[in-house]
Amino acid sequence: MDASAIRQQWFRDVIKSWATSVSLDSGKFKRVFTACVIDSDALHARPGGGQDHTKLRFADMQAVFTAMSRIRRTTDDELASRSWRQHSFGCFLEIVDFGRKTDMLPGMPGSFDPDKTMVLPPEETTEDAAGRAVPEPVIAQLDAHLALMGAAFSYGEMARADIELMMQTAYLVLRDTGRRPIEVASLSLKCLETRGDENTLVWDNVKKRRYGRKLPITRETATVIRNWQARRRQTEVPSRSRKQLFPSITDRSGFAHMDTSSLANALREWVAAIPVLLSDELDVQGRRMPFDRTLIFPYAFRHAYAQRHADAGVPVDVLRELMDHRSIVTTMSYYQVSLKRKREAITTLRKHTVDRSGRPAPFTSPTDYEAQSVAVPFGNCREPSNVKAGGKACAIRFQCAGCGFYRPDPSYLPAIEEHVNDLRADRETARAMDADDFVVRNLGDQITAFTNVADTMRERLSSLPRDEREEIKEASAVLRKVRATRDHKLLPLTVIRKETPDAS
Numbered sequence: 001m002d003a004s005a006i007r008q009q010w011f012r013d014v015i016k017s018w019a020t021s022v023s024l025d026s027g028k029f030k031r032v033f034t035a036c037v038i039d040s041d042a043l044h045a046r047p048g049g050g051q052d053h054t055k056l057r058f059a060d061m062q063a064v065f066t067a068m069s070r071i072r073r074t075t076d077d078e079l080a081s082r083s084w085r086q087h088s089f090g091c092f093l094e095i096v097d098f099g100r101k102t103d104m105l106p107g108m109p110g111s112f113d114p115d116k117t118m119v120l121p122p123e124e125t126t127e128d129a130a131g132r133a134v135p136e137p138v139i140a141q142l143d144a145h146l147a148l149m150g151a152a153f154s155y156g157e158m159a160r161a162d163i164e165l166m167m168q169t170a171y172l173v174l175r176d177t178g179r180r181p182i183e184v185a186s187l188s189l190k191c192l193e194t195r196g197d198e199n200t201l202v203w204d205n206v207k208k209r210r211y212g213r214k215l216p217i218t219r220e221t222a223t224v225i226r227n228w229q230a231r232r233r234q235t236e237v238p239s240r241s242r243k244q245l246f247p248s249i250t251d252r253s254g255f256a257h258m259d260t261s262s263l264a265n266a267l268r269e270w271v272a273a274i275p276v277l278l279s280d281e282l283d284v285q286g287r288r289m290p291f292d293r294t295l296i297f298p299y300a301f302r303h304a305y306a307q308r309h310a311d312a313g314v315p316v317d318v319l320r321e322l323m324d325h326r327s328i329v330t331t332m333s334y335y336q337v338s339l340k341r342k343r344e345a346i347t348t349l350r351k352h353t354v355d356r357s358g359r360p361a362p363f364t365s366p367t368d369y370e371a372q373s374v375a376v377p378f379g380n381c382r383e384p385s386n387v388k389a390g391g392k393a394c395a396i397r398f399q400c401a402g403c404g405f406y407r408p409d410p411s412y413l414p415a416i417e418e419h420v421n422d423l424r425a426d427r428e429t430a431r432a433m434d435a436d437d438f439v440v441r442n443l444g445d446q447i448t449a450f451t452n453v454a455d456t457m458r459e460r461l462s463s464l465p466r467d468e469r470e471e472i473k474e475a476s477a478v479l480r481k482v483r484a485t486r487d488h489k490l491l492p493l494t495v496i497r498k499e500t501p502d503a504s
Contacts, residue, residue, distance in 0.1 A: 008040060010053045014099040021098075032095075034071065035088040042067035053099075054107040058115075065089060065118045082120050089118070133303035138291050139175065141277055146171070149270045155262065156249040162235050167266045169228040170246055170258070173201075174298055176221040178305025178323065181260040181298035182206050187245040189232065192225050201225075205324050213324060264298050271296050310334035312414060313480030335481045342482055345475035346370065349409040352472060353380070356406045356449065358456030363407075375483050376400060378416050378450070379408030401449030408453055410461060411476035416454045423447045 015036055042063045043050025050060065068089040071080045079085070093114060099105035134142075150167030151160075158166070173184050183203050193200040193214070199222035204211045225245075232245065238256075241247030246258035253259065271277070271293050279291040302323075309319050320331040343366055350363035363369040373380040374391040377398060383405035386393045400406040408416065427443040461469055 008043060008050050008053070010099075010105060011036070011040060011043075011050070011095075014095055014102075014104050017102065017104060018095050018098045032088075032091045035068065035091040036095075038067050038071060038088075039064050039092045053105050053112075054109065056109065056112040058111045058113070061112050061114055061118075064092060065114065068092070069120055086120050089114075132295070132300055133307040134296055134300045135280065135291075136304070136308065137280055138277060138296070139304060141291075142171075142271070142274070142296075145270075145274045148273050150266055151270075152273065153266045153269055156238075158235065158237075162231060165228055165231055166246060167263075167270075169224055170263055171267065171270075172221065172224045174263075174301040175304070176224075177201055177203075177215060177217060178302045179203055179215075180207065180302055181263055184298075185246055185258040185260050185263055186255075187257075189229065189243055189245050191245055192222060192229070194222065208324075208326070210324065215322065260298065267296070267298055306331070306334045310481050310484065311477040313484045316485050319484075332485070335485050337478055337481050341478050345411075345478035348471055348475040349411055349479065352457070352460070353407045353409045354453065354457060356401050356403060356453065358453050361407055373407060378419055379406055379412045379453075381405050382407055399446060401446055401453060408457070409476075410457055410472050411479040413454060413457060413476075414480070416450055420447055420450050420454070423450070 015032075019032075040050070043056075043060060046060050046063055048055055050056065068085055071085050071088060073080050080088075096105070096108070096112075100108060146168055147164075149171055150164035153163055153167060155163045155166070170184055173179070173187070174181070177184070179201075183206060186206060187201075187203060191202050193202055197219070199217050199219060201215045201217045201221075203213050203215060205213055229245070232247075235247075237244075237247035238249075238251040238253070240251055240256045244257040246263075248255055248257060248259065249262065277291040277293060278288040281289045283289050306319060306323055309322065310316075314322075316328065316331055316335055319334070320328050323331060325331045346366045346369050350366060350369040353361050353363055353369075355361040363373070369380070372387065373382045374387045375381075376386070376391045376394065378400045381387065381391060381394070381400070381403070383395075383403070386395075386405075396403060400408075423443055423446050427440055427447070430439050430443060461472065464472070
């Protein structure tokens, strides 16, 4: 062991004696080494630095347990598995117990012991907690440098061009599907199903042993996968990887598919090679600050996928299915909006409300916005009986663009645009059914009215200063998240990625 990493003399001496008295396999040695370094650091930060073992108390043991509960993997900066962290803590306790039994730690107080509360919580409730997503503006900057992905990465005997395309494909699948790194790395070569215009990714939830799961994906993502499938079938790969989309490095690898550490290393090298990555935070001179590149790792794109959908207003029960969460509480973390943020968003958007003709119709106050209107699928409604019924008593069946009580704001633009697409499809269906002219005409009139409202709002937004547009964009995302937790559906199952403005 690296004795220099163990600061406490007593700790080092006990470890050396203990290590010579037991036979360690490589797995346990790694746990012990990790435990020694982390526990030593935790004690070093305590009063007295942990140098005198006779002065250690329960608070010092709590500090050790806290440090052990936060062990992270070096490959992707995710928390180590619960069993790894708990076992590492157990190794530390085993060393301390050995010191007591052999009288190497005389006078160590009995209070320096764990109690029954020092057990790590189950992983399911925290594995997908929100807050670690790669921001969309940063993803846009990564996309602009996609050609660098895999450019200097070695992968067995694979040709350079094949490595680049494989790693670029793996990144795009991570970005667009939100699957865990192991779920992307282990995809089957036949992971894509297509029916008409619908594309589905077939994947395995390895962690929870739920296999053959299906995820709707966009045409663009399906095209990326097909391009690599075509190249992959012409590429020589290890024999055991014949059925894998992303093959292992060699036949001697531990898996038939790509190891997640290879994906993490390729991503890390790529991110490091990008000349400039900027965040949205400004320094005191008003310049954008560099983005912390350590926050970019494979699992962070799962968080980004979930946050992207939550910000777009996808209903929470739909996102739960997309993420394959067992508990909706996990999914709800992406929709958490404080009352303060909601109030600030309403204060911003109430000024940009329009009527059915697209003319400005601002609410007089945030209270008026909340108390005198109700959210319906395509905007706010001020009709008193519908407000009283919580938006479920529309007398004209949500033909909002023809109603004098209709009050949309920019947060409803995605829903309006999607509704216009649905109306166009319904109109074509009506024509194919030889429906009466009044049916086709009604659908056409709704299309015209909703399109006018959406175009007018977009034109007004484009005329605003950039900082005001960004404020409205953020406020819109907040209110969409609030509405997404309600019963009505705002958007379809998947969110189509729109072109992101130049991050520069």
